[in-house]
Amino acid sequence: MNTFDYVRPATVSEAVAAAAAPGAAYLAAGTNLLDLMKGGVVSPRRLVDISHLPGLDRIEELSDGSVRIGALVRNSDLAHDENFVRRFPAVAEALLSGASAQLRNAATVGGNLLQRTRCAYFYDAASACNKRTPGAGCDARGGENRLHAVLGWSESCIATHPSDFCVPLVALDAVVEIEGRAGRRELPLETLHRLPDHAPERESVLEPGELIVAVRLPAEAAAFAQHARYLKIRERTSYAFAVVSAAAALRIADGRIVQARLALGGVAPKPWRAREAEALLAGAAADATSFRRAAEAALAPAKPSGDNAFKIELARRIVVRALALAAAGTPDRVPALPASPFAPPFAPESGAVIHA
Amino acid sequence: MSISTTLTVNGVTRTIALDDPRVTLLDLLRERLDLTGTKKGCDRGQCGACTVLVQGRRINACLALAVSLDGADILTIEGVARGDRLHPVQEAFLAHDGLQCGFCTPGQIMSAIGLIEEAQAGDEPERVRESMSGNLCRCGAYQGITEAVLDAQKTMVAADRKEVA
Numbered sequence: 001m002n003t004f005d006y007v008r009p010a011t012v013s014e015a016v017a018a019a020a021a022p023g024a025a026y027l028a029a030g031t032n033l034l035d036l037m038k039g040g041v042v043s044p045r046r047l048v049d050i051s052h053l054p055g056l057d058r059i060e061e062l063s064d065g066s067v068r069i070g071a072l073v074r075n076s077d078l079a080h081d082e083n084f085v086r087r088f089p090a091v092a093e094a095l096l097s098g099a100s101a102q103l104r105n106a107a108t109v110g111g112n113l114l115q116r117t118r119c120a121y122f123y124d125a126a127s128a129c130n131k132r133t134p135g136a137g138c139d140a141r142g143g144e145n146r147l148h149a150v151l152g153w154s155e156s157c158i159a160t161h162p163s164d165f166c167v168p169l170v171a172l173d174a175v176v177e178i179e180g181r182a183g184r185r186e187l188p189l190e191t192l193h194r195l196p197d198h199a200p201e202r203e204s205v206l207e208p209g210e211l212i213v214a215v216r217l218p219a220e221a222a223a224f225a226q227h228a229r230y231l232k233i234r235e236r237t238s239y240a241f242a243v244v245s246a247a248a249a250l251r252i253a254d255g256r257i258v259q260a261r262l263a264l265g266g267v268a269p270k271p272w273r274a275r276e277a278e279a280l281l282a283g284a285a286a287d288a289t290s291f292r293r294a295a296e297a298a299l300a301p302a303k304p305s306g307d308n309a310f311k312i313e314l315a316r317r318i319v320v321r322a323l324a325l326a327a328a329g330t331p332d333r334v335p336a337l338p339a340s341p342f343a344p345p346f347a348p349e350s351g352a353v354i355h356a
Numbered sequence: 357m358s359i360s361t362t363l364t365v366n367g368v369t370r371t372i373a374l375d376d377p378r379v380t381l382l383d384l385l386r387e388r389l390d391l392t393g394t395k396k397g398c399d400r401g402q403c404g405a406c407t408v409l410v411q412g413r414r415i416n417a418c419l420a421l422a423v424s425l426d427g428a429d430i431l432t433i434e435g436v437a438r439g440d441r442l443h444p445v446q447e448a449f450l451a452h453d454g455l456q457c458g459f460c461t462p463g464q465i466m467s468a469i470g471l472i473e474e475a476q477a478g479d480e481p482e483r484v485r486e487s488m489s490g491n492l493c494r495c496g497a498y499q500g501i502t503e504a505v506l507d508a509q510k511t512m513v514a515a516d517r518k519e520v521a
Contacts, residue, residue: 003378006377031401034418049424100490101487101490102470105413237486239489239490
């Protein structure tokens, strides 16, 4: 790990000023940043410790029914907040399907949004990586890339965004509140992360020094609470990043879908909203035929970036299964194995029918 | 640069001068305070051997900067027994053979104490296994560990009830 200056600002504006300096990085829990620093993947010259800033660790219901989650709220505290879980169960399920209990106790909401990819070539300082060293090349192309992106990737970078939390958030129109030197601004989470194109080192639209201070879910997002699930395929059942995941949220009346929300994780450089699929689902019957048609639309732009063509069909099947689980109804409690396809009860129809 | 951090470790408050902000809580415990019960396995947040309680919550000590935890209350494996009387989780790990080589055991026990405090798993083995997935055991003592956690939880809940009554 490189040496760095450690500063602990007392206010958000002090933090923003301190972090505007070149080579500065924010430190919250550090569960991702310290890991990257130990591996020599990133070498910030200054750490601006925001973990002691007051007022950023609250979960508040606002007068318009939206909920505002402070950037320093710990992942586990949000996932176990009873009122939040009742209104946004898919977000809680996604949170509980990520990392380990220890990491969830430390990791913050803001940090989760800005966590870096888990691409092994990004993590290996001896490999070429355009994200780590712009212009260096990409050893993931032609390397071990079965888990890499099938949507939104570019010739310069095929890494995926690893967050589970972001997937239902982006499906539910979450808004990010940002503080910067020019004051406060907010933007849809869907536009926070950038696609790599020719500049994979620029992962978000945040300007130097800008700080995420909160994430907001609109009141309308709670209308999906009866039919909202997160489903995540992993290479082991717990404590693993997604190979493919999906957040599905439906409003259903008389067997027909009134409104649908769908987003995918593990398949793209950012949490991937599937709006074409949502449009197909609106007004359709809540059945396997509709779900399969939505899945085809969601993955229509997909193409392999290496040995990962299997992820495209896998993603279609996860979309179908997530929609079927959502249609069957949100369980009273997050399952013992959150977001797992192995969690009973299994999909309401047999695999053969679901995957037809 | 001269910096310091004030921590309460196993009930004792001390201010520790640090000549370098890079010191993790794990290295501080092991190298500066000689509390070597907390183990350094992967040092990257993957194995759980360094699990300790900070403000009553289990975290990976390897992924936390000591300077950033200024003011925090820390509980390590050295602080859980009462004199010669083992903590109920320690007793349960012995009773259920929840270990073989023992390297991961301090982390397992601290994680289990945190899990029981969180009160999310209930008496379901599947929830206990899921909630302990951040603690790897390369000897594969998982069966005994799960039984120990469930048993210790039962003992501790019963003891709490007795105290309340």
